[in-house]
Amino acid sequence: MAVTRQITKNITWVGGSDRRLALFENIFPLEHGVTYNSYLINDTKTALIDTVDASVAREFLENIQQALDGRPLDYLVINHMEPDHCAQIDTIRMLYPDIKLVGNSKTFQFIRQFYDMNLGDSCVQVKEGDCLNLGKHTLQFLFAPMVHWPEVMFSYEDHTGILFSADAFGTFGAFQGSIFSDEDDYQEVYLEEARRYYTNIVGKYGPQVQSAMRKASTLDIQMICPLHGPVLRGEEIPFLLGKYAKWSCYEPEEKGVLIAYASMYGNTKNVAELLSAKLVEAGIRPVRVYDVSKTHYSYIVAQAFRLSHWVFASPTYNMGLYAPMETLMRDLQALNLRNRDAALISNGTWAPAAGKIMTEILGCMKDIRLVGDVLDIRSTLKQDQLPQLDFFVQALLESGLEVC
Numbered sequence: 001m002a003v004t005r006q007i008t009k010n011i012t013w014v015g016g017s018d019r020r021l022a023l024f025e026n027i028f029p030l031e032h033g034v035t036y037n038s039y040l041i042n043d044t045k046t047a048l049i050d051t052v053d054a055s056v057a058r059e060f061l062e063n064i065q066q067a068l069d070g071r072p073l074d075y076l077v078i079n080h081m082e083p084d085h086c087a088q089i090d091t092i093r094m095l096y097p098d099i100k101l102v103g104n105s106k107t108f109q110f111i112r113q114f115y116d117m118n119l120g121d122s123c124v125q126v127k128e129g130d131c132l133n134l135g136k137h138t139l140q141f142l143f144a145p146m147v148h149w150p151e152v153m154f155s156y157e158d159h160t161g162i163l164f165s166a167d168a169f170g171t172f173g174a175f176q177g178s179i180f181s182d183e184d185d186y187q188e189v190y191l192e193e194a195r196r197y198y199t200n201i202v203g204k205y206g207p208q209v210q211s212a213m214r215k216a217s218t219l220d221i222q223m224i225c226p227l228h229g230p231v232l233r234g235e236e237i238p239f240l241l242g243k244y245a246k247w248s249c250y251e252p253e254e255k256g257v258l259i260a261y262a263s264m265y266g267n268t269k270n271v272a273e274l275l276s277a278k279l280v281e282a283g284i285r286p287v288r289v290y291d292v293s294k295t296h297y298s299y300i301v302a303q304a305f306r307l308s309h310w311v312f313a314s315p316t317y318n319m320g321l322y323a324p325m326e327t328l329m330r331d332l333q334a335l336n337l338r339n340r341d342a343a344l345i346s347n348g349t350w351a352p353a354a355g356k357i358m359t360e361i362l363g364c365m366k367d368i369r370l371v372g373d374v375l376d377i378r379s380t381l382k383q384d385q386l387p388q389l390d391f392f393v394q395a396l397l398e399s400g401l402e403v404c
């Protein structure tokens with residue numbers, strides 16, 4: 001049975017929710033599933049905006065069939081060619097052989113890479129600013145390269161003020177019956193996962209996101225229809241645009257301390273626990289503590305984008321850095337995250353190397369200000385090192401944190 005939702009009288013959501021997938025992109029844990037959104041515009045001409053992942057293909061096809069109600073499908077607009085959205089292009093072409101595929105030159109390059117498909121004369125290749133008239137509805141195409149693939153484009157529908165934004169403004173999380181952001185408490189239900197989605201999937205491409213946002217700022221946007229997560233309308237639009245402005249500039253959302261520790265036998269953890277307690281006692285909020293072996297790095301990355309200060313605490317391992325800590329820090333580097341204050345705690349029983357390596361990684365990142373000296377621990381923190389820990393706390397307090 002089809003499960004569709006009306007976005008407007010003539011625009012229908014025809015996507016699906018997947019609650020079974022364990023790892024998005026086979027990397028990122030999904031605790032609450034994910035949606036693959038697709039939208040059908042029913043006008044003089046009909047147009048489908050993107051397809052879906054193979055996992056929800058059956059419901060997607062049933063949804064389209066119901067929404068079309070016997071009409072032909074004239075256009076498939078391909079805003080994004082990643083397989084979680086383009087997996088059904090061949091099926092759609094099989095079911096609607098006269099359909100025209102709308103994309104840009106890169107879109108068609110990627111179609112040929114992903115598919116062995118004879119496109120014949122089915123391609124409508126568009127350029128920046130081109131329009132596709134469907135009747136009352138007209139789609140204007142605005143390229144958003146590297147948000148987060150090179151072929152990505154937004155489609156803006158003038159009649160309704162809807163921005164079809166590809167992956168931008170999306171989030172992890174399957175629908176809970178609601179489809180519009182204001183049908184639920186967006187900040188409570190989606191914000192954490194929207195932040196984790198942006199920072200891990202799109203986070204590397206801040207300047208490109210800003211460029212796309214500058215284009216979007218010239219439009220009268222009434223709704224944003226992303227490819228994942230709820231359709232944004234009302235106050236959630238400026239709210240999420242505000243978050244994107246900070247995330248894409250690598251500006252922290254708030255003052256606070258992220259403590260990410262690695263610990264094999266609890267001794268480095270012990271220092272991290274002591275530090276977190278001292279920071280809170282000193283009036284610092286929020287303080288967030290994560291064990292890098294326990295928490296998937298994508299959650300810690302999201303907090304690293306959110307907070308102004310970082311503390312990394314790690315033992316030495318195989319004369320190098322403990323692997324889960326190295327994964328986290330290298331990922332922060334790969335995502336181009338910058339403009340933070342960072343302090344380091346290094347542990348080693350013999351030939352300690354963690355402090356040096358963590359310092360080197362941070363040294364390869366832009367605008368990372370090291371706070372104080374590396375706090376060196378030999379196996380366990382000793383009573384006579386407590387003054388050093390207090391200096392460490394003091395250095396953090398004097399590095400721009402706000403005491404509440």
Ligand code: FEO
Pocket residue numbers: 080082084085148149167227228
């Ligand atoms: Fe949801 Fe970039 O694919």
